Amino acid sequence: MSEHTLKKAGLIGCGAIGTRIAKAIDSGELKAALAGVCDIDPERARALSQSLNGKPPIMSAAQIVDAADIVVEAAHVSAVPEAVDLCIEKGKDLMVMSVGGLTPEHFERFENSAVNLYMPSGAVCGLDGVLASNLEHIDTVTLTTRKPPAGLKDAPFIVQNNIDLDSLTAEKTVFEGSPAQAIKGFPKNINVATTLYNAANVDGKFRVRIVADPAVHSNIHEINLSGALGSIRITVENVPSPDNPRTSALAYYSAIATLRKILSHVKIGT
Ligand SMILES: NC(=O)c1ccc[n+]([C@@H]2O[C@H](COP(=O)([O-])OP(=O)(O)OC[C@H]3O[C@@H](n4cnc5c(N)ncnc54)[C@H](O)[C@@H]3O)[C@@H](O)[C@H]2O)c1
Known part of the structure; x- marks a missing residue:
């Protein structure tokens, strides 16, 4: 399966899912660069950044959206509206894990934009x-x-x-x-x-x-x-x-698999 080099990813949320995604990028498992990390708890952002070889900068959500080609939200439902607003405004793709924070209005705005909203399967199959x-x-x-x-x-x-x-x-x-x-x-x-x-x-x-x-x-x-x-x-x-x-381990593997699918020229599955 051929993968083309990404795009820079920016991470909002440095917990269980965010850490695994960041490590998949940092280790080269995903052909992407980590533009920056963000967390409401600065200590969590600092700890994650320090644990990575690439030592990505710690940023605000707005700075993440500016720096990244694709924004990965793995924080909390309350973080979703701002991420949607910023991504639509700045023309950046968004992958959301806290999908409960998405509304029909958000879908409509993405449908009428030039950028993409990705919702991984997460913890379910089928x-x-x-x-x-x-x-x-x-x-x-x-x-x-x-x-x-x-x-x-x-x-x-x-x-x-x-x-x-x-x-x-x-x-x-x-x-x-x-x-x-x-x-x-x-x-x-x-x-x-x-x-x-x-x-x-x-x-x-x-x-x-x-x-x-x-x-x-x-x-x-x-x-x-x-x-x-x-x-x-x-x-x-x-x-x-x-x-x-x-959180199920499958959720972060699903997120990583979604990013891999975005990066790949061969797309498997519906
Ligand atoms: N789609 C799915 O199938 C699926 C499965 C599991 C978890 N989730 C969701 O994904 C999200 C991340 O899960 P997790 O297990 O990594 O959680 P976690 O609690 O381990 O980590 C969340 C991180 O986000 C930070 N955070 C919280 N609110 C924030 C905000 N407004 N802005 C920036 N950072 C913020 C927290 O400080 C924490 O470091 C949660 O919302 C969770 O409910 C989705």
């Missing part, structure tokens, strides 16, 4: 089939996400509803609702619901269930779709990131 099914009729989509209780701790929905996760001895359904309600209640845990929802593009026919299960040690996503083209049943059982139990 988006190829969902995207193809969306060209015909989709009846229903359900996403059941099962996580160890520690992976759901401190989520706004858990805190607001005083749900005790520490004393769970058996699985408990802690949430059932729409993708929009899910991302509001679990902004750091259920970005996959937003990605799937946008791929399926079915209002009112998409339900999300979140289960806290002390018996599991992985993040498990079960997708069930039925529609005119048949049915899709997918179970993804993900190893949590050693750096952040809320």
Whole structure:
């Protein structure tokens, strides 16, 4: 597979995902240059920069967008609106991991611009089939996400509803609702619901269930779709990131694979 030399990438968010992406660039695994790194916590940005051979400069989000050809957001849903505004204004491509921060208005603005918005599959599989099914009729989509209780701790929905996760001895359904309600209640845990929802593009026919299960040690996503083209049943059982139990390791490999696809002249998959 031939890859052409990038483009400079700029990173917003130096946590579990951002660090892996930065290391993939720094090690030469991705034929890209790291224009700079940014984090709301300057110590995290400094630590990441120091750990890399290229010692990329620490910048503000606005400076990152100026310096990069493609901006990689791996921070928090709250970082997304500014990244969208800056990328549209400066004409830069944007790859978003905190997809729950994206809105239909953001999509429209990218559609009417000359730059690209990339949303990696992240922690789920099967988006190829969902995207193809969306060209015909989709009846229903359900996403059941099962996580160890520690992976759901401190989520706004858990805190607001005083749900005790520490004393769970058996699985408990802690949430059932729409993708929009899910991302509001679990902004750091259920970005996959937003990605799937946008791929399926079915209002009112998409339900999300979140289960806290002390018996599991992985993040498990079960997708069930039925529609005119048949049915899709997918179970993804993900190893949590050693750096952040809320995040699946597959999410950062998916981000790296997306960047590789952008750089490659041969594109595999839908
Ligand atoms: N799309 C997916 O499938 C998927 C999967 C897992 C995680 N995620 C999302 O990706 C994002 C990154 O995940 P992670 O595991 O690396 O998280 P993390 O908590 O390990 O790291 C996030 C980093 O971003 C920084 N940050 C927070 N708000 C910021 C802001 N406004 N501006 C700049 N920096 C900011 C934090 O200080 C931290 O260093 C999260 O929003 C997470 O929910 C998406």
